[in-house]
Amino acid sequence: MNGVHDMGGMDGFGKVEVEANEPTFHEAWEGRVMAMVRAMGANAGFNIDMQRFSRESIPPATYLAASYYQKWFLGLVKTLLDNKLVGADEISAGHALRAGAALPRGPFEKKDVTRIMTRGSFYRDAAQPPKFKVGDKVRARNINPTTHTRLPRYVRGHVGTVELLHGSQVFPDTQAHLRGENPQWLYTVVFSGRDLWGEDSDPTVKVSVDAFEPYLEPAP
């Protein structure tokens, strides 16, 4: 979706503010949100793409005003409601009103912590060989789905060069909407800054994205 989360190249947000000796969490609730997201993601089977889409779907004004973990909290509540694991009446009441459903991997307990500390693999067998090879010129397709995608707006329509082939992986555009893992080849495609930002921009800049094969078409 062309949401406000897709902010590469936008102006007006100001200077990067760096906090010296930043703590892991500024408030205890941030850690609880992070842990709940990880725990429910792991044992309720919320995949990372549906969790991303739940945060991207936060209304733009709220998204921009919310802190990072506030966005995570809003996204988690939405995912829990959408999956009928928690009711809106329970969120209002602040406590459970009914027994819980059975989670695919059962309740999240201490024994589960070690398992989630290593990222899972997103590699999946491909149905066919890759269409592109390193060095090929490719154009990022001009797609504008209202659903989840990982092709940022600022590269759409531009021609770049395939630099790396990462193998075949879970396709976020379908996985986010529970329409299957639908494995696709993943490439690092590099663009010149001038192609993206025009003749007046810094000639020494190159920018790459990781792009799934359906995002790309051959460029002459």
Add this chain to the structure above:
Amino acid sequence: MHDHDHDDHGSELSDTQLRVRALETILTEKGYVDPAALDAIVEAYETKIGPRNGARVVAKAWTDPAFKAALLQDASKAIATLGHFSRVGDHLVAVENTPQRHNVIVCTLCSCYPWEMLGLPPVWYKASPYRSRTVKDPRGVLKDFGVTLPQTTEIRVWDSTAETRFLVLPMQPAGTEGWSEEQLAEIVTRDSMIGTGLPTVTK
């Protein structure tokens, strides 16, 4: 429930605190999570998983050419040989800074970051200024960090738009030849592995 006076305690933050606490109560009462398991997750990120992991990898690459070659070839595989301190998934790529090229990592769409190597990302990495500007004006962003590079250096920005995670292998500072791996790890900052800083020699 607390009987707070809203004039004193009705801030957005305390509202968020209350809502988060309520959600944890709901998830616990419904039998979805054990709060002690949540404690363990928080503790792991506060105490075990941080930029020291990445710094050890960089220091080893600086002192061991075979490891460096393996790291640049396949970072996930190379780091897996180092043992349990740095459990990484399958999708880590290390990118090398050279006198000709400086690498910077960003996630314009959200916050993708090599957690196992660097811990949880700092607020600025997840905030709009860094996410919006890094792909368009990386030199301007580097200036915000006090980093100025020669005008001829290529600036290579890696936008983390899939599950690949990137780790910058910074250049070893002059004057640190012959240092031990442990000494070198001390000068490898978090930001130098994101590309928004350089290793600093303070001794």
